[in-house]
Amino acid sequence: MMKYAISLLLGLLCGVALFIISLLYNPFIANRTLTPLSVGDTAVTSLSYTAVPAKSIAFTNSGAGRLQPHPKGIRLLREDTLELTDIMVAEMRDARGQTAGIGVKFSSRSERTNLLRGEALVNSAWYVHLPGRGSFFVEQSENYWQFIQNVLVPAYRNSANSWKGKWSGDLSAGPGALGVARVTGVGGSLLGLSMVAVESLSVQAYSTDNGPVSAEGRLLIKMLQPDDVTATE
């Protein structure tokens, strides 16, 4: 009797493991490699920022995860309603690497997350202020599934609990058509303008203890043409 119970238990464990592996390496989950904004001839604006919390101006969260708040002494978001929320303040750089402005990003894990469909979703909002030009608001859902598959899981698999390599991918997953973020100009010369954006992440090193060691984020912003308006609604 005992050997059947052990056999069933082993089968159950193997079943769970098999399912998780097939989920992580599911070939039917689309791997988006091309930024929709790179298609077309309209000029895009690129803003980059460091995606390493310790190199940002400020970063805070509940303090329970692997991403450590920065700088030392910053208040944590320990309240129940904020425990899945991160705040980042970052210096935004233009395509030439010059400081163009400042950005605040609020992000919270999304209840629409569905791992069966390869959706590890985060709802986020950016406020970016570019002195002399204006400011804009970005609303988006981000999908971290590709990041989990290509960086996080290999980092945990590695005996040194770290990952080194080169991974780049788009994070934006809506609410616009083709998974682009919706951008609204809210100040200066950008006031009232409708735009779309794609946020992407480029990671070179990752540690399971401290999160990204070398990583850069990028916001690619495109002004909407009249023909595009219906496509994004």
Place this chain on the structure above:
Amino acid sequence: MLKTFMIGLVLGVLATAGALYAFPVVDLQREHSLVSVATNGGNVESFYINVPADRILARQPGQDSLLPDMLEWPGANVLQPIGMELYKIRNERGVVIGVASQLSESGSTSTDWLLHFPARGSQLISVQTQATSSGALRGDLRAGSREFAKRRGSVAVRWVTDDSADEGVAGGRIEMLTNYISRVDRQ
């Protein structure tokens, strides 16, 4: 025995799939939205920020004091006129329900607030720096996401001094009264 193992294997696969399907991976803590309807239409909601208790970060141009003390503001010239504060934001019952940022630039006639409520969405409000006759600062909802995506309306921001605060500490609270209406309703 192999047959039992295979049954276990299938059960394991089905149980994991079922669990992922049935139970939410992310379950945000929610508070009831304390919204009332204004006499002339629109949904009215109040938010509060206790100062300094709810302040997460503070940097004002020309001032040496920073919060937190270890904050290093970038040296780039374009960022020197920028003032920024980050707060936790509370509902009418005093429960923390979100976070907010306030960003201003020296010489500007308005200040931009970004409010983020994890379970509801975000709103971007532009507030005039000149107070109205009632003593409040008036602002407008410029953009929003999710619950606030199709809203428009106004905001009144008021500073209320707390006389019971410790000596030497500027205590009080920021009150924000929002009055929004659905854009669809107006058509």
